Amino acid sequence: MLRGLERLSNGLEKATIALTVIGGLCLLGVVVVVTAGVVSRYVFGAPVLGVNEIVELTAVALVMSALPYCTARGDHVAVDVFDGMLGAWGRLLGDLLSRGIAVTILAILSYRAVLKALDALEWGDATNMLQMPLWPYYAILAVGTALCALVFAVQFLVLAAKGPRS
Amino acid sequence: KDLKLADFQPPSHFVVGSVYEPFKKSVETATNGEVTVTFYMGGELGPGPSEQYNRTVEGVTDIAFGLPGYTAANFPKTLLTELPGVIDAATGTDHILAHMDMLSDEYRRVALLGLWNNAPNLLLSASKPIRTLDDMKGMKIRVPSRNAGLVVAAWGATPVSMPAPDIYNAMQTGVIDGAMIDATALKAFKLAEVTKSVTQGMKTTISSFFLIMNRDSLADLTDEQQKAVMEAGKQAARNGHDAWESTAKTVLADFGSTDGKEVITLPAEEAAKFDAASAPVVERVISEADSSGIKASAFVKALKSN
Amino acid sequence: MTPVTVGLIGIACLFVLLIIRTPVAFAMLAVGFFGYWALEGSRSAGGVLLTESYSAVASYNLIIVPMFVLLGNISAVAGFSRGLYDAAFAWVGRFKGGLASASVLGCAVFAAVSGSSVATAVTLGRVALPEMRRLGYAPSLSTGAIAAGGTLGFLIPPSTGFVLYAILTEESIGRLFIAGILPGLLLTGLFIAAIWIVATLDPKAGPRGEPMALGERFRVLGEAAPLLAIIVISIGGIYAGVFTPVEASGVGAALVILLALARRRLTFSGLKEAVLNTLSTSAMLYMIVIGANVLNPFFAITRIPEALGDGLVALGLGAYGTLFVIILAYLVLGMFMDGLSMLVVTIPIVFPVIVGLGFDPIWFGVVAVIVIEMGMITPPVGLNVFVVRGVAGDVPLTTVFRGVLPFLVAMIVGLLLIIAIPGIALVLPNSMFG
Numbered sequence A: 001m002l003r004g005l006e007r008l009s010n011g012l013e014k015a016t017i018a019l020t021v022i023g024g025l026c027l028l029g030v031v032v033v034v035t036a037g038v039v040s041r042y043v044f045g046a047p048v049l050g051v052n053e054i055v056e057l058t059a060v061a062l063v064m065s066a067l068p069y070c071t072a073r074g075d076h077v078a079v080d081v082f083d084g085m086l087g088a089w090g091r092l093l094g095d096l097l098s099r100g101i102a103v104t105i106l107a108i109l110s111y112r113a114v115l116k117a118l119d120a121l122e123w124g125d126a127t128n129m130l131q132m133p134l135w136p137y138y139a140i141l142a143v144g145t146a147l148c149a150l151v152f153a154v155q156f157l158v159l160a161a162k163g164p165r166s
Numbered sequence B: 001k002d003l004k005l006a007d008f009q010p011p012s013h014f015v016v017g018s019v020y021e022p023f024k025k026s027v028e029t030a031t032n033g034e035v036t037v038t039f040y041m042g043g044e045l046g047p048g049p050s051e052q053y054n055r056t057v058e059g060v061t062d063i064a065f066g067l068p069g070y071t072a073a074n075f076p077k078t079l080l081t082e083l084p085g086v087i088d089a090a091t092g093t094d095h096i097l098a099h100m101d102m103l104s105d106e107y108r109r110v111a112l113l114g115l116w117n118n119a120p121n122l123l124l125s126a127s128k129p130i131r132t133l134d135d136m137k138g139m140k141i142r143v144p145s146r147n148a149g150l151v152v153a154a155w156g157a158t159p160v161s162m163p164a165p166d167i168y169n170a171m172q173t174g175v176i177d178g179a180m181i182d183a184t185a186l187k188a189f190k191l192a193e194v195t196k197s198v199t200q201g202m203k204t205t206i207s208s209f210f211l212i213m214n215r216d217s218l219a220d221l222t223d224e225q226q227k228a229v230m231e232a233g234k235q236a237a238r239n240g241h242d243a244w245e246s247t248a249k250t251v252l253a254d255f256g257s258t259d260g261k262e263v264i265t266l267p268a269e270e271a272a273k274f275d276a277a278s279a280p281v282v283e284r285v286i287s288e289a290d291s292s293g294i295k296a297s298a299f300v301k302a303l304k305s306n
Numbered sequence C: 001m002t003p004v005t006v007g008l009i010g011i012a013c014l015f016v017l018l019i020i021r022t023p024v025a026f027a028m029l030a031v032g033f034f035g036y037w038a039l040e041g042s043r044s045a046g047g048v049l050l051t052e053s054y055s056a057v058a059s060y061n062l063i064i065v066p067m068f069v070l071l072g073n074i075s076a077v078a079g080f081s082r083g084l085y086d087a088a089f090a091w092v093g094r095f096k097g098g099l100a101s102a103s104v105l106g107c108a109v110f111a112a113v114s115g116s117s118v119a120t121a122v123t124l125g126r127v128a129l130p131e132m133r134r135l136g137y138a139p140s141l142s143t144g145a146i147a148a149g150g151t152l153g154f155l156i157p158p159s160t161g162f163v164l165y166a167i168l169t170e171e172s173i174g175r176l177f178i179a180g181i182l183p184g185l186l187l188t189g190l191f192i193a194a195i196w197i198v199a200t201l202d203p204k205a206g207p208r209g210e211p212m213a214l215g216e217r218f219r220v221l222g223e224a225a226p227l228l229a230i231i232v233i234s235i236g237g238i239y240a241g242v243f244t245p246v247e248a249s250g251v252g253a254a255l256v257i258l259l260a261l262a263r264r265r266l267t268f269s270g271l272k273e274a275v276l277n278t279l280s281t282s283a284m285l286y287m288i289v290i291g292a293n294v295l296n297p298f299f300a301i302t303r304i305p306e307a308l309g310d311g312l313v314a315l316g317l318g319a320y321g322t323l324f325v326i327i328l329a330y331l332v333l334g335m336f337m338d339g340l341s342m343l344v345v346t347i348p349i350v351f352p353v354i355v356g357l358g359f360d361p362i363w364f365g366v367v368a369v370i371v372i373e374m375g376m377i378t379p380p381v382g383l384n385v386f387v388v389r390g391v392a393g394d395v396p397l398t399t400v401f402r403g404v405l406p407f408l409v410a411m412i413v414g415l416l417l418i419i420a421i422p423g424i425a426l427v428l429p430n431s432m433f434g
């Protein structure tokens, strides 16, 4: 049981790392676009209209493709002041409850993002200057939060299977 | 039933006294107090203008104040009103209200309570006064919308897009040389502090505001209550128009009478050069809108006719 | 149940969730979402969750965070940060806590110009924390200095805090900016004093280095030159009006990558490590911003800030009594709320009271901004503390909160000085504007 879960957990971790390739490209892409905007304004005297829109949408892809990876790495900040006071069982129950809550809220967010992506597709929502369609970015939001929820869910199962630890 | 009204402008803004208080009173009176209105100013329900439309669609708020220009893709027909010469700033709101039914296809995700036009946009300059069309050459000017960007480019300047609250720093540091925005912003965003001169007199873009309501929130009300809210919304549009127009006048007069600040009103022959440069842009935008199938010419003609 | 009751229950739940180690971002998300649900129903609550999550991420100004983090991470793998801190150590290492003081000065400059406390804490933190640890500094002192130093950006112009205050109160932005300068320098000085005291009480916290010959010091400074040059270009470029803070962060990141490549200090695996760390830190920070964005509308509809404001007016305590209670209320709200949201909700209530009592509106702007800065480092929700914890590696949050304590004391001292001698805030604007 535990071994199976750990295999699942490892597989999921690999998937989150694969996803960071997109995030990394977005990150370097934003650096290039913003720098190109400056260069174009000063060297060629022609500012690029809509750089802000490219940046905003790329930020969605960047953050959402990094979120499952961040979660798998356990990089979310939590308060550790009361660790000693909680005891082994307290910590376990707290960790399980926390993950349960996170999974619930991420699942709701993902579901609403799916609906919004469909809505945005139907109504042709787009940015102002460049008229880039918005639905793919709501879709990325849905995928990123869903994967993040999955990572938390597997962590929940692994923690539950391992039981309390001192 | 309490209706949340969300606005990103500060609680001290004149819109509260001149538009929202009368709106609230008229809704509450007409419904015998069964429907009430609570204001959430200053972005309490979420900051900034750009998400106001989505906040209404998704039901974060029941009613929102917003600018159609921030979600331009949803309002191509509404935004025709911002093109230079399509409406007159003084009578525009009445003309829009008279033809609001022609806009109904753009307001199916939310209910349109009221739509009114702002005072015309002016050219604010940080240092170099704009007296002729040639003065604009090479200037970096912040623009409020895509259409305004096309107009400013036609005048020979380079349009830069940025949100209104960022203009102060950008003009102070010289990232931009000026901004296209209405007179009330001189006070609301403190731009008078970093503006040396204001140029007016040419046909320019005119932004509009709207009050929109979540469809389900509206459907939760009885037929009479719905009617009361819609009526109050139309009155709010008229009040809004008058409030912005008179505030813009006062603010601009104050600015002009301040030491070292100048209001430049272009002489007719110079204004004509600006208008001649922007006219092809207006035509092009309308014909493009026509060819995408939104009956733009008919709407513009109706607005200009009465 | 009244909205205020629901709000108080919400705060209690937030406490419980934080105690049981729920990641801060998800604790805020959960309380904001379920609280909105309790008051407005599930459809509206889902709407808040979706629109605020999306708009928090799709933000032009926030992109400064990943780009400055990338700049810091590349500097770290390329060894530029090491060069910078070796130089700082050579020049100020023989003073007690000298590196921490130098970092606070670095924070003040960086924050002053970037205008973002979070960006400052994250960038300087990424560069400074590992280096200070390498040079023997206690994690509590180094993380505390960076978390507190980052908040200086709110006081030293340009500052989004002052812009918002000016718009809310119709005061002059220019005046407020000028008014923030001396208090900003005062706080910087007090922070350095706090570091000196900590390093005196505990010599191991900020150890002194051996004095170095002048020639050697200049040689080491040469090693720091590349990173210094990039910082000068991007920070100087903002002041010179060449570009906006976002553009500066992009250009800075691009330059540091190019420089690292040119000096053959950047391998593919180094780049990969820097990018992965940047992505993870960014996702963590954006989630906290999302959490705050979802929590704030909930607090707004509970009307708790208004209740607090009305309550204090009803107390009738006289001028300084009322001022004291207002500051106390701000500190309490600042424990949970994001500073800018707090200003929006409270200033309309508090401002007329303050002006009515005869206090100067510009001076109060300075006081309000300092109190908001304090909120960024007070537990349990202290944004800058989370940020520093996020880039500090394995330092426990408790250590960071312990580390900011001396700086909180310094801020209280600064606040009392500015209340006792309003001229600290007012002398510059009054002499410049009359």
Ligand code: NA
Pocket: C111, C112, C113, C114, C115, C116, C152, C153, C154, C155, C156, C157, C158, C159, C160
């Ligand atoms: Na600043």
Ligand code: NA
Pocket: C334, C335, C336, C337, C374, C375, C376, C377, C378, C379, C380, C381, C382, C383
């Ligand atoms: Na706090």
